[in-house]
Amino acid sequence: MAAAPIMPATFQPNSQSSMVSGPVNSTYCTMPQSQSQSLSSHQYQPYPNIQPGFQLTPSQSMSGINTSPPPWAQELSAKMDCIFKQLEKLDAIENSISLIQTEVKQLGERVRDVEVSQQFINTILEEDKSDIKDVKSDLSILRKSFDYMQVANNKLSEEIIDLQSRSMRDNLLFFNIAENEGENCTEVIKKVCVDNLDYQEPLEIDRAHRIGKLSAGKQRPIVVKFRCYPQPDAVKKSSRKLKNTNFSIGEQFPKIVQERRKTLLPVFKEAMERGKKTALVRDKLYINGVLYTGPEGSQPA
Template sequence: MNSEDSEGNLETLQEYIDWCFDVIVMKKNQNACSPVKSETPSSKRSRPADSPEITSPTGKSFTDILDSIDKRLSSFDVRLSLVEILHREFKSLRESLEFSQQQVETLAAENASLRDSVKSLTENVTHLNEENKKIKETVIDLQARSMRDNLVFSGIPESAEEDAEATVKSFIKTYLKLPEDTVENICFKRVHRLGAKKSGTPRPRPIVAKFGYFKQKEQVKSRGRELKGTDFSVNDQFPKEILERRKVLFPIRRSLIQKGSRAVIAVDRLYMDGRLYRDLSTTPWLY
């Protein structure tokens, strides 16, 4: 409904009210001039069918107008009740929304705090991993240094109640072909078989010999070429981690040599034509 229709309805309603006022005034004047007649309740309720009915300037009866107004007011009451219900529902919804908003803000703040904590923990874990890697590499290096004077003799038959040092010296004289006087002058700090003896295993346990002098160890190691084509071997002793790394490097060294490059393995590092070979996928311990 637009403003013009509203103004027209108001003017019509004003006309009705003015007309009703005129009718009431006229009735009062008539009653003042004529004798009062007593009416019974039945006569008030019943009116002859042919009694004149007061009409409005628009042609509608006063009763119809009042009924119409009453219906409109009833409709307004219903709508007003509905508006009040909707208002209460909206107020409840708004309070719920405000509470939810507060909860969201609280959760957002907690989430930001947790995110900062996770970031800090991640940085700490990364730092600890780096420190752990450094410590691990340091331990491996110390183990390797403690073994730098050691040689591992593999394939030497094992006998009961043997003297491991005498067995090694005999092997050096017989298979590595070092002079007897040179062998007799070799000083060992310790010589023993690796691991516990297992029954039913035909393969003999390797012998670890710790030399008293590094030069003597290198002298014996240099004679390892004499064992080519045999079941014996003489190698440096390394920690388990370095042995696993060397297993990775040997095929790469072989491939580089086939391509004409000069490749040398030093402990757990491969040098190709004098340059350190580095590859994240194959040598991650260098990163």
């Protein structure tokens, strides 16, 4: 079977130039109009010496035909390339804008969630502020109540101490008296008062006994309760006669008063050494007639 002939390029002339298209790699060709007319009569004739299945190359093109694109085609092609590049950039920009819009939408939703949360927190804070205000008011009332109760408690404590001190007003303590098993403390005290104090009046003693825990080599003091107040005061005044002996006599006080007196005794002795007039009455020290109120308090120089 004979090979089908290869059709030549088809020319469509115009007033300036003709454009060739066909199986020759779609190459644009420009030629004079005279040549275009001469070729139009042979537009359906096969080219000689062209084997089937081959395409024309620029070297095989017809003699005298300009195979390069015209300037306007080149310019158009360049503009099209530029347009395509711009379109690609626009596509990329459109994609970016779409992504930004999505992110902005998500961000807006997050902002709305944050605003709702903030509004909820503000509501809680306002409630907490109201609660704190109520708590502060209650705390202020409690503080006032505590201060009042503390003052009342101190006052009550002082009253109890005063009552205890008054109940012990008729009591005297006798120290460093030999302790014997089965002794009668009342008789022992009467003998000490007669022998060491030269107290000849009959003693009216309600009761007498030793206080404290029994300890080897230690003499426990004897507490004596007299029936009437003037007698213990008289016995106490006579205790000056025990100055050169091991015996001593003192008043009985509640424990807290004893602790206060211990802190006041050094000041009492120092004031006496300076020749000041001193008086230790229960748990209060007077120096030159002025109440001693501590190192920072007012006291005579």
